[in-house]
Amino acid sequence: MSSERMNVQRKRMAGGYRFRRFEGRPEPVLEQMPVPPRVFIPLEDPRGAALAPLVKSGEKVRAGQIIAAGEQDEARPALATVNGVVEDLREIARAGRKVRTAVIVSDGTATWTPMSGHGPGWERLSAEQLDGLIYSSGVPRLCRSGFPTRLGGAAIEPGRVEHVIVQETQSEVYPVSLQVLLDGEGASRLADGLRILGKALPGAALHLALSLDQKDLAERLAGRLDGGGGIRGWVVEPKYPLHREEVLVPTLLGRRVPPGISALDLGILVLDVQAVIQLAEAVVDGKPALERIVTLSGPGFTRNPHVRVRIGTPIGEVIGEALRTGRKVRVVLNSAMDGETVTDLSLPIEAQHTHLIALPEDEAGQPFFFARPGFRKDSYSRSFLSSLLPLARSVETNLHGDPRPCINCSYCENVCPAQLLPHLLHRYVQHNLIEETLVHYRIFRCLDCNLCTYVCPSKIPVARLIREGKERLVAEGLGPAQPAAAGGNGEESPKVNA
């Protein structure tokens, strides 16, 4: 026991903010959605590069079949997620640009063709066979920076991965329930997944980062690898935005991720628990990454289950009747802090989606709001009774106050995960001082986490102003210096898409 304890270390991030107990938190319930009549698969990489279609409209496809691939190494093939017929390859407007999308009409069957080479005997697979299995399973699409294999799927070669961090830090406002992910086969698949990572990336050190209240699980899984290196367990206080690799990597490993680079460019692969479970399902059960567990979070839904859906299902169908009626509701993707508003419910669930969040729009405001005890009001200040009470805190879109000039209260500085001085930076932009000084004050280290705007008593859109400052600096040719000092060579610098 004591030797296992040695494998789990506690770490604390600098800055950040702990969102406690909000109403509409996802409940530990999993619902299976039926196979949708149609799925929409964008034929592009999660990073935005177009993929070449391998099917024509009218062609029959199987769930798990690769329907588009790219020539570059980092291209991640797109999979059909239902059995059926390609109805059309059409351009669909998404976030202001046209994306070529495969529309597949499902035949209604929920089966999938197991991938070859899978099974409990996967450990006997050669490294190349294992890589092939992972590459074609759709798993690289689930991961932010992809998954390095010998066939591609990420920007770097598998041999260059030094660290793999598997995380579920619960640091978002609405965290995914680990209980749901680990239910049934989940727990053993997570253990399998960690072993598969050990074999697929033999040169890398494995890390598992969970929140403080998952300490027992971290202790059980840490150090469990037989042969090769072990797994280092970490527990962290679930402060937003610790799940971001720019924060997680320096907090655990003490290595900074410079602006404009991903952790993977430094040889550090960050995966979430769900992706690792899906990796194991692919390798052990032969099941390609056709599905995704997403939550219906926030008080804008009548209930807050986790839902297992086929990737490509239109968001509107996932939300279904769960959306509250009779009240204006805003639907947001992935995060209430930095997610985008969903304006078109016909857009599909994509491989990296984790949350659908519905927040009531509140344009009415509360009379004498500032003088209320605030039993359920969240605040960085401790000035509401909510800080003493265990009640779920309310969530709606009201600003809770009138805009005022900045008074230097320092709240933004205290929560900034990048140790910036947002109160200083936003003033420069407000006064149109777009100059070298902002770079000097490390404006490009800003992670766009939006915490500064969240805590501001003067209701100033601090983060938006900082973002504007960065954009204008880049436009004036004062963008971040190329991270040559970061260990990589020049060609590893981030690619800018035209």
Next chain:
Amino acid sequence: MSKLNSPIGKLAHSRVLKPILHTLQGIVLGSRETTVGAPHFVDHIDIKRYMGLVVLALLPTTIAAIVFFGGHVASMILASYLVGGVIEVAFAIIRKKDIEEGFLVTGLIFPLILPPTTPLWVVGVGVGFGVFFGKEVFGGTGRNIFNPALVGRLFITIAFPAIMSASWRAPFSDAITAATPLGMFKTTGAVAPALGLLLGQTPGSMGELFRLGITAGGLFLMVMRVSDWRIPLAYLGSLFLLSLVGHSLSPQSVAPPLFQLLSGGVLLGAMFMATDPVTAPATKSGKIVLGICCGTLTFLIRSFSGFTEGVMFSIVLMNAFSPLIDTIVLSRRYKSAETGR
């Protein structure tokens, strides 16, 4: 908005009434604006509550002042709010902006740092000068360099020295005296007992006396995260240490450390005025520097100058240095920026 055409509608949209009505609407009805994009929801704290908490924290000493000195104190507070309020509203109309809440604090703190027998017209002149020259000419709350209440106090100290130096009174007494405990120490070397000072049973500015209540209010603000603990700690800590050393070297000119903390306006100044976030340095280490400088200046003025009290001068002087302190702190902090780390 068909109401726009009615006489009431026109009045409501007139240049004069709009800032007032919009401010009232913000108070009574609450905020009607929502977030635009991410973050989709925000904290519940706002400037009204923020400033309201400071007023709340000042209540113990305010009530004590009324109890100690009677109705004239209440009239002084009303006069201060009235004159200051008129100026604040006038500037809101000129700027076409909402009436700013910072005035709630200035309007209360200003009378609290006056002697309890100050004539009402002097209160009016002082608060008017403080709000106008201490705040509005700089552009209003958030842009002022000096604490407006202290600017007003400084002005009437210089303009009406006779009134300001001869109007001290002990609580529950009608006798006018010229001697506060700090003055007594300077002339006779007598040190007032700590308990009397804590409970405010000595002459002094009316809001600086009930030191138990001031300390409780100051701690309340720190726990609420409204004021920064660094400034009071550095201010009071440096004053304590310097007087500890100074008193042992020169007991005639330097008062003992505990007496230093419990006399004059240092508790009120350290916990409610030096901590004003607008006029203090914005950086954390700058706040510590400010506190230490205020403590040192207060120590020097009290011990070695013709004045008995130095809190007001220290804070106003250091307000002027806050931007410079920030500049130095920032240049040290970002010295290595070019090298990337």
